[in-house]
Amino acid sequence: MQKLYIFLLVFCQMCFLKIADVGADFSLEEEVTAMKSQMSVMQGKIDVLERKVYSQEDKIIEQQTQKHAYERRIQELESQSTQQPQAPVAPSMPSRVPGTKWIPDIGAVADVVLTVDHAKTDDEGGNRISLRELELVLGSNVDPYSRLDATVSFSDSEEPSLEEAYLTRFGLPLETTARIGKFLPKVGKVLGVHRDSLDTVDEPLVITKFFGAEGMSKSGFDLTKMVNIPWPITHQLTFGVLEGGNGEDGTAFGTARKRPTLYAHLKNYFDMSDRTGLEVGFSPMFGSKDEGANLDVRVLGVDATLVHHLSANQDLKFQAEAFNLDRKKTIDDEGNSLGGNFWGTYGLVDFRFHPQWATGFRYDYVEPVDNPADNPKSMDMGYTGYLAFHQSEFARWRLQYTHTDLSTGKGDDTVYLQGTFAIGEHKHKLQ
Amino acid sequence: MKSIMIKRLPYLFFLGVLFLFSMSPERVMAAEKPLEIVATQALFADLVKQVGQDKVDVRAIASPKFNIHFIQPRPSDVRDVTQADLYVNAGLDLEAWSDPLLEAVGRPQLFRRGERNLDLSSGIRLLKVPDHPVTRAEGDIHLFGNPHFQMNPENARIMVRVISEKLKEIDPVNASYYEENAKVFLGRLDRKIAEWKSLCAHCVGKEIISYHDDIVYFADFLGLKADQELEPKPGIPPTPKHFQFLEDYVKEHQVKAIVLPTYFSRSTAEKLAKRIGAKVATICQNVGEAPGTDDFFSFFDYNFKQISEALQ
Numbered sequence: 215m216q217k218l219y220i221f222l223l224v225f226c227q228m229c230f231l232k233i234a235d236v237g238a239d240f241s242l243e244e245e246v247t248a249m250k251s252q253m254s255v256m257q258g259k260i261d262v263l264e265r266k267v268y269s270q271e272d273k274i275i276e277q278q279t280q281k282h283a284y285e286r287r288i289q290e291l292e293s294q295s296t297q298q299p300q301a302p303v304a305p306s307m308p309s310r311v312p313g314t315k316w317i318p319d320i321g322a323v324a325d326v327v328l329t330v331d332h333a334k335t336d337d338e339g340g341n342r343i344s345l346r347e348l349e350l351v352l353g354s355n356v357d358p359y360s361r362l363d364a365t366v367s368f369s370d371s372e373e374p375s376l377e378e379a380y381l382t383r384f385g386l387p388l389e390t391t392a393r394i395g396k397f398l399p400k401v402g403k404v405l406g407v408h409r410d411s412l413d414t415v416d417e418p419l420v421i422t423k424f425f426g427a428e429g430m431s432k433s434g435f436d437l438t439k440m441v442n443i444p445w446p447i448t449h450q451l452t453f454g455v456l457e458g459g460n461g462e463d464g465t466a467f468g469t470a471r472k473r474p475t476l477y478a479h480l481k482n483y484f485d486m487s488d489r490t491g492l493e494v495g496f497s498p499m500f501g502s503k504d505e506g507a508n509l510d511v512r513v514l515g516v517d518a519t520l521v522h523h524l525s526a527n528q529d530l531k532f533q534a535e536a537f538n539l540d541r542k543k544t545i546d547d548e549g550n551s552l553g554g555n556f557w558g559t560y561g562l563v564d565f566r567f568h569p570q571w572a573t574g575f576r577y578d579y580v581e582p583v584d585n586p587a588d589n590p591k592s593m594d595m596g597y598t599g600y601l602a603f604h605q606s607e608f609a610r611w612r613l614q615y616t617h618t619d620l621s622t623g624k625g626d627d628t629v630y631l632q633g634t635f636a637i638g639e640h641k642h643k644l645q
Numbered sequence: 646m647k648s649i650m651i652k653r654l655p656y657l658f659f660l661g662v663l664f665l666f667s668m669s670p671e672r673v674m675a676a677e678k679p680l681e682i683v684a685t686q687a688l689f690a691d692l693v694k695q696v697g698q699d700k701v702d703v704r705a706i707a708s709p710k711f712n713i714h715f716i717q718p719r720p721s722d723v724r725d726v727t728q729a730d731l732y733v734n735a736g737l738d739l740e741a742w743s744d745p746l747l748e749a750v751g752r753p754q755l756f757r758r759g760e761r762n763l764d765l766s767s768g769i770r771l772l773k774v775p776d777h778p779v780t781r782a783e784g785d786i787h788l789f790g791n792p793h794f795q796m797n798p799e800n801a802r803i804m805v806r807v808i809s810e811k812l813k814e815i816d817p818v819n820a821s822y823y824e825e826n827a828k829v830f831l832g833r834l835d836r837k838i839a840e841w842k843s844l845c846a847h848c849v850g851k852e853i854i855s856y857h858d859d860i861v862y863f864a865d866f867l868g869l870k871a872d873q874e875l876e877p878k879p880g881i882p883p884t885p886k887h888f889q890f891l892e893d894y895v896k897e898h899q900v901k902a903i904v905l906p907t908y909f910s911r912s913t914a915e916k917l918a919k920r921i922g923a924k925v926a927t928i929c930q931n932v933g934e935a936p937g938t939d940d941f942f943s944f945f946d947y948n949f950k951q952i953s954e955a956l957q
Binding site: 483493644 | 719724742781907
């Protein structure tokens with residue numbers, strides 16, 4: 215009996231302990247839950263406090279900014295009070311000197327050339343010094359949409375002439391820009407620029423023989439636009455219509471001005487690297503040989519220019535152009551062949567090896583268009599070397615030697631010393 | 646057959662030209678598309694990026710490795726500006742190539758004073774404004790005052806505000822975003838200016854010689870004296886005569902440093918420095934010009950460290 219009593223007592227104790235354990239478990243869970251909720255509340259409070267801190271920081275920054283502004287204002291007022299002259303504040307766009315704002319940009323470029331020429335074709339040679347050209351350049355905006363540019367050329371050996379006078383109309387539909395008037399066509403690399411932008415004293419032979427002594431500046435109109443072709447290459451297309459004819463002593467087209475010349479130029483440019491760029495252009499031209507003809511002369515031009523910037527002060531440029539001229543072939547009364555298919559090309563290397571110095575070489579090849587049958591050669595070839603010194607941004611000296619082998623079988627050696635000087639406003643158009 | 650084809654060549658040519666003209670550059674303003682922004686200089690591009698962050702795609706035309714006066718814009722620059730929503734530039738007459746570039750682009754709204762042309766000289770206090778009729782006899786002098794105003798970090802306050810206002814104007818949907826970014830930048834700028842002033846406190850009142858007259862705003866910020874340049878006149882390369890003048894000049898003036906950006910000849914500066922016992926320091930003119938100058942703050946960190954060490 216006693217044993218049974220002890221057993222029951224132990225059994226009851228164990229049951230009680232078990233129940234107590236379960237109760238303890240329930241109590242702990244409640245405690246954890248309560249703590250979690252407390253933590254959640256505290257986290258919320260921390261978030262609020264953090265937001266307050268950020269807000270305070272913003273206010274501090276703002277007040278610091280204001281403080282600096284006030285400090286600057288105080289300094290300004292102090293400097294005013296001591297009667298010291300204040301540095302002017304730039305207007306949104308600086309105006310020119312009052313009273314001159316309607317005067318257009320005016321510039322002048324003088325080109326003085328000393329020529330020592332012992333031409334075997336000319337007993338007198340060609341030794342002379344001359345003001346080859348003084349270009350007076352004018353330009354200004356006409357209105358918000360257009361600009362007028364004009365270049366008048368003076369020389370000590372020729373009558374004054376109008377080289378260019380054209381209106382540029384910006385912002386036309388299809389992102390197009392138009393020019394109308396008398397201008398240099400955007401064909402290749404040399405035909406579209408003035409002499410002061412050339413790397414050499416004279417134009418390449420193919421330009422002078424095909425198009426004229428200074429290229430061809432003609433009246434007409436053209437349209438230019440960037441072409442959106444999804445390649446990593448930049449394309450610019452120009453299309454133009456010019457009056458007929460050539461430049462001075464050019465032979466590509468006839469002289470009938472009423473027979474227009476159509477031209478186009480597709481410029482393709484590729485950035486090979488930050489320092490190197492390659493441009494390749496194609497230029498078809500269609501003109502007329504004489505009044506009775508209609509677009510029977512075709513000129514196809516290709517140009518390529520590679521520019522590499524060796525450093526901030528050293529540039530290397532390779533440039534070449536080739537033209538194929540196709541004219542209807544005829545034989546004159548003396549049996550000379552006129553017209554036919556002709557090639558002309560040049561290649562140029564220009565090395566700017568110092569901020570002030572540059573040197574270069576040019577090779578020329580051209581087949582004369584109206585070449586008499588008794589000429590022993592069918593082409594003129596030229597070799598040119600030069601050294602240029604840039605006295606400043608606006609003054610340049612150039613020494614050049616050119617040897618030419620003519621189709622007549624004779625040769626020509628010429629040395630030039632050229633000085634080119636610019637005053638006033640004269641910004642070159644982008645090429 | 647061949648002759649017929651040849652005769653029709655001009656007309657085929659016309660058709661080709663018409664086809665190509667019909668292909669217009671895409672320039673679509675869409676809310677989700679970042680603004681296309683072209684800046685003339687890398688520092689301006691970085692300031693625009695600091696304000697616009699991921700809402701802008703910005704690139705600079707001029708490589709910081711080259712002298713900003715003599716940049717030759719490329720056809721790819723013409724293309725990029727043609728398609729840009731905003732053109733950011735220094736105004737004045739620093740970037741002489743900018744106007745021919747914009748004429749080649751042919752969009753009137755990008756021209757000077759156009760609604761998409763942002764002239765960062767607006768509101769800047771200019772130094773060395775000519776007080777007399779200028780001529781080229783004074784060198785390549787600037788008509789409206791010294792245009793290298795980006796060299797004073799204080800001027801970034803004005804530039805960033807101008808940028809922020811313009812971005813808000815052309816992209817009002819993200820106005821608060823630009824405002825907030827500008828505020829963050831200006832807050833950081835305040836702290837950095839205090840840091841830079843402290844770093845260069847010992848430079849105040851000291852004299853330096855620069856290669857070109859491009860350091861005047863930098864000197865103004867630090868309280869330096871910078872009255873002489875290696876160039877006898879702006880844009881005119883150093884001459885032996887002027888070199889001699891500077892040698893005589895430093896006998897009466899305590900010149901501790903000759904400063905120049907990376908694109909000028911260091912040998913001339915070193916030659917003079919050796920004779921007068923000064924140090925040569927590279928002071929960059931633009932972000933990215935030297936290693937470790939990748940953004941506005943690291944650019945000025947670099948410059949102030951250079952001048953601080955040179956004038957120790």
